[in-house]
Amino acid sequence: xxxxxxxxxxxxxxxxxxxxxxxxLKCMVEPYADEIDVDKMGNLIVRKEGPGKKIMVAAHxxxxxxxxxxxxxxxxxxxxxxxxxSPYILLGERVVFHNGVKGTIGCEKLDNIKDLKLSxxxxxxxxxxxxxxxxxxxxxxxxxYQRSFSDLGGRxxxxxxxxxxxxxxLVQTLKELEKPANDIYFVFTxxxxxxxxxxxxxxxxxxxxxxxxxxxTRTGDTPESExxxxxxxxxxxxxxxxxxxxxxxxxxxxxVDTAEKNNISYQLEVLERGGTDSGAIHLTRExxxxxxxxxxxxxxxxxxxxxxxxxxxxxxxxxxxxxxxxVT
Ligand code: CO
Ligand code: ZN
Numbered sequence: 001x002x003x004x005x006x007x008x009x010x011x012x013x014x015x016x017x018x019x020x021x022x023x024x025l026k027c028m029v030e031p032y033a034d035e036i037d038v039d040k041m042g043n044l045i046v047r048k049e050g051p052g053k054k055i056m057v058a059a060h061x062x063x064x065x066x067x068x069x070x071x072x073x074x075x076x077x078x079x080x081x082x083x084x085x086s087p088y089i090l091l092g093e094r095v096v097f098h099n100g101v102k103g104t105i106g107c108e109k110l111d112n113i114k115d116l117k118l119s120x121x122x123x124x125x126x127x128x129x130x131x132x133x134x135x136x137x138x139x140x141x142x143x144x145y146q147r148s149f150s151d152l153g154g155r156x157x158x159x160x161x162x163x164x165x166x167x168x169x170l171v172q173t174l175k176e177l178e179k180p181a182n183d184i185y186f187v188f189t190x191x192x193x194x195x196x197x198x199x200x201x202x203x204x205x206x207x208x209x210x211x212x213x214x215x216x217t218r219t220g221d222t223p224e225s226e227x228x229x230x231x232x233x234x235x236x237x238x239x240x241x242x243x244x245x246x247x248x249x250x251x252x253x254x255x256v257d258t259a260e261k262n263n264i265s266y267q268l269e270v271l272e273r274g275g276t277d278s279g280a281i282h283l284t285r286e287x288x289x290x291x292x293x294x295x296x297x298x299x300x301x302x303x304x305x306x307x308x309x310x311x312x313x314x315x316x317x318x319x320x321x322x323x324x325x326x327v328t
Pocket of ligand 1: 301
């Protein structure tokens, strides 16, 4: 499964440009799916047929990016952010475009580091004039972090674990699902990082009886971190609340009961800032009881996100057991 995570995190796929990561996922799920569909927005919908209620399980394919807004006379690229990127983590960072063009990030002279903003930064792709640069990169092209996957043993470091680790959990669960008691729709969504957009339209199309998102969440277990009752290595979380959802009591109970009955370690999660695809799913049509299973993750939205591999494995176990249980 680490191979799955490596391949997925190293794929290119900022919000709105998910085609390449979607192709990778399609190859992975093809042997196990009963039906595969790509909808009008680009969501990849993978059905595993069962007799019961419709369950939608969503993980987003997209990652953060930097979109080129302006190319100056000397070939430097100004950019805007796709998703929540802090300027501080960009200093010295390398990025790569869809066509393989690479660059580094520099900034203007600053008297005080507190004045650092994205508008004072640029991407340098190694050319000295506008014409040359324009031959490689156009206005509106998007770069992502250039980082490879690192296996630290028990833990994993990679870019885009938010939310390719969620995608990997879905793929692995699909592989291990035998005869599900429910009708399962695994949805690999587009454009979560810019406002849960793909989940909104795919949930409307599927019209599920129950919704689940699988995504990452923050932790409170690093030096002087914000207070939060989630740690790496203590299992996946059952979300209780975030900015976009209060988990439906029925779904929370289903998740907690399933974890306890099967001796799967889990943590209860209250996330004070942030949301996931379930925020959109639960407000679909007349409402869909929904929840979230999160994989605890440190350094979210940086090029080096960290998760515990044990949490990922427990996450697969929990999701598999939920889907095997007949939902009423
Ligand atoms: Co995110
Ligand atoms: Zn996410």
